Amino acid sequence: MDQMTCFAIFATFLTATIWQSVIMLAISVDLLCAIVFPILYRKWMTNMTVTINVMVCAALSLVYSVFVYDSIDSTKPSNCNTFNIAMNVSSCMNVLQYCIFSSQMLVYVICYVIMYIRGR
Incomplete structure (x- = not known):
């Protein structure tokens, strides 16, 4: 199987x-915002936050996929493995x-540090 089909x-x-x-980084930042800015956090629009998270994830995923796609050398045969990309x-x-x-x-x-300090 050639590398383009494998990709x-x-x-x-x-x-x-x-x-x-x-998305895991976005969830952790969301938690930090809820802890640091609890009143302001309640006023934030959930739809806008989710949309921004999805757009950032999609953009980075697209850049990552294009970067990997550009590195594929389709002239040499190799095993079908996602990690057969340039080093x-x-x-x-x-x-x-x-x-x-x-x-x-x-x-x-x-x-955790903020919660520990507030809990004391």
């Missing part, structure tokens, strides 16, 4: 991978995901 099969997986990373692209995407995960953990630590 078409796994495009959903690639999109879902980055989507879940970004520099893989490294770049891993750094992006680690940054997202680290940001998420930082936001949760901030939430």
Whole structure:
């Protein structure tokens, strides 16, 4: 199977991978906003927040998928594996995901510290 067909099969997986990373970061930021700005948070429009989250996730997923698509070398045969992409692209995407995960953990630590300080 050529790499373009393989990419078409796994495009959903690639999109879902980055989507879940970004949506988890958005959920943690949403929690932080609810803790830091509780009165203002109640006035926020849920539809607008969800729409913004979906648009950001979709944009990053699209950029990620296009970046991977551009790195495919369709001239050489290989196994059908989503990770048969250029090493520099893989490294770049891993750094992006680690940054997202680290940001998420930082936001949760901030939430816990705020709740601990308020609880004392």
